[in-house]
Amino acid sequence: MKAPKIMKTYCARCKMHKEHAVSLYKKGRERALSAGRRRYTRKESGYGSQPKPIQKRFAKVTKKQSLRLKCNECGHVTVREGIRLKKIEVV
Numbered sequence: 001m002k003a004p005k006i007m008k009t010y011c012a013r014c015k016m017h018k019e020h021a022v023s024l025y026k027k028g029r030e031r032a033l034s035a036g037r038r039r040y041t042r043k044e045s046g047y048g049s050q051p052k053p054i055q056k057r058f059a060k061v062t063k064k065q066s067l068r069l070k071c072n073e074c075g076h077v078t079v080r081e082g083i084r085l086k087k088i089e090v091v
């Protein structure tokens, strides 16, 4: 699927339709000291095998892709709900 670089859509802060810059949502860098990461490193440490299985086979061939919309007027950022796609590009 091809997504437009600029999209005119509703901005919740401006409370009207405004032009938005479109980009793909990307997962941020994982924090080393988050509760889950601390728990997992503790579980991993010490004697024994891999504590949790590493997933190797996936049921789905697609990923949910979300669009990040940034208002050109006020800079308010919203993320569109992702839909399952094999490939998406911002043109």
Ligand SMILES: [Zn+2]
Pocket: 011, 012, 013, 014, 015, 018, 071, 072, 073, 074, 075, 076
């Ligand atoms: Zn706005």
